[in-house]
Amino acid sequence: ETGVTQTPRHLVMGMTNKKSLKCEQHLGHNAMYWYKQSAKKPLELMFVYSLEERVENNSVPSRFSPECPNSSHLFLHLHTLQPEDSALYLCASSQDQTNEKLFFGSGTQLSVL
Amino acid sequence: QKEVEQDPGPLSVPEGAIVSLNCTYSNSAFQYFMWYRQYSRKGPELLMYTYSSGNKEDGRFTAQVDKSSKYISLFIRDSQPSDSATYLCADGVGAGGTSYGKLTFGQGTILTVHP
Numbered sequence: 001e002t003g004v005t006q007t008p009r010h011l012v013m014g015m016t017n018k019k020s021l022k023c024e025q026h027l028g029h030n031a032m033y034w035y036k037q038s039a040k041k042p043l044e045l046m047f048v049y050s051l052e053e054r055v056e057n058n059s060v061p062s063r064f065s066p067e068c069p070n071s072s073h074l075f076l077h078l079h080t081l082q083p084e085d086s087a088l089y090l091c092a093s094s095q096d097q098t099n100e101k102l103f104f105g106s107g108t109q110l111s112v113l
Numbered sequence: 114q115k116e117v118e119q120d121p122g123p124l125s126v127p128e129g130a131i132v133s134l135n136c137t138y139s140n141s142a143f144q145y146f147m148w149y150r151q152y153s154r155k156g157p158e159l160l161m162y163t164y165s166s167g168n169k170e171d172g173r174f175t176a177q178v179d180k181s182s183k184y185i186s187l188f189i190r191d192s193q194p195s196d197s198a199t200y201l202c203a204d205g206v207g208a209g210g211t212s213y214g215k216l217t218f219g220q221g222t223i224l225t226v227h228p
Contacts, residue, residue, distance in 0.1 A: 043218040090156050100205045104156030
């Protein structure tokens with residue numbers, strides 16, 4: 001596997017469910033990110049991790065809970081989501097937290113019913 | 114006012130045409146500028162990166178930055194159907210320990226190149 005891989009590719013969940021999104025990067029990078037991409041809106045930065053430490057939480061509701069157990073893996077735990085949370089969730093990595101060149105995964109298309 | 118403005122299109126051109134994609138930005142602190150290409154059902158991939166005013170060329174692609182006008186452009190020469198994608202401009206303040214790769218993205222322009 002190369003690059004940044006995300007699973008699952010698609011997820012449908014009810015508002016009372018709990019689910020997790022997974023991201024793995026095979027690039028040896030030290031920083032990882034979660035972005036949200038909604039239709040007709042710019043990419044929104046959600047969280048930034050550098051060497052497993054969260055360095056940015058961009059005013060994201062607590063129903064989104066990130067976890068970074070090591071520099072290669074990133075999770076986004078979801079619970080009691082709202083329909084407006086339906087979007088494409090993208091994971092990205094960069095060499096380190098000061099490097100602007102982001103490498104994205106293919107995303108998880110989330111639908112909240 | 115959005116920090117980065119980009120016309121969402123859609124833009125449809127015939128194969129072989131020259132395509133011009135544009136963004137304007139309002140934050141004078143932006144120092145570097147990128148273009149990402151996003152195919153359907155894929156994540157964005159970095160296409161062009163520039164850190165200064167002027168032109169940068171890579172094959173059929175030219176990125177142009179005019180800091181005095183706060184205007185960035187991406188030109189695609191001899192466009193191909195395989196260029197059909199969404200093109201995102203992204204601007205950043207610059208490295209220095211606090212940027213956290215924090216890019217401000219435009220909305221994206223949907224481009225279709227038809228045979």
